[in-house]
Structures are given as C-alpha cells and as structure tokens.
Amino acid sequence: xxxxxxxxxxxxxxxxxxxxxxxxxxxxxxxxxxxxxxxxxxxxxxxxxxxxxxxxxxxxxxxxxxxxxxxxx
Numbered sequence: 904x905x906x907x908x909x910x911x912x913x914x915x916x917x918x919x920x921x922x923x924x925x926x927x928x929x930x931x932x933x934x935x936x937x938x939x940x941x942x943x944x945x946x947x948x949x950x951x952x953x954x955x956x957x958x959x960x961x962x963x964x965x966x967x968x969x970x971x972x973x974x975x976x
Contacts, residue, residue, distance in 0.1 A: 913940075920945035949976050 927941040
C-alpha cells in the first residue's frame with residue numbers, strides 16, 4: 904500500500920465510517936469520462952433503512968410498527 908506507483912495511480916482511497924478511517928482499493932480500471940472510485944464515506948448498517956422502506960412503499964406507521972415488533976434494529 905506504500906508503493907509509489909500505486910500512490911501515483913491513485914489505487915487507494917481514504918474512507919471514513921463509524922468504525923474510523925481506513926484505505927480501500929479503488930477499481931483497477933479507468934474510464935475516459937468520469938472517475939470510478941471508492942466512496943469517501945460508508946453508511947452505517949441500517950442508516951438508510953427507513954428511506955429505502957418508504958421508497959418501496961411502506962408508510963412511516965408501518966415502519967414504526969416493524970421497529971416496535973423488533974423486526975428492524
């Protein structure tokens with residue numbers, strides 16, 4: 904991970920999440936238009952759960968009932 908050539912080619916990306924900061928491997932391929940890279944922040948488990956459930960059609964009341972029943976963390 905300290906190889907100068909890997910640094911030059913931007914092989915790794917610094918990523919932050921609830922557990923701290925770490926280096927992740929970027930995709931080994933390049934596109935002529937745009938940059939494929941690891942995202943700088945990783946969502947925590949369940950962080951977007953309510954939003955996803957609402958997008959697939961569940962109401963806020965149904966999601967609250969799931970939480971009350973212990974189905975969701």
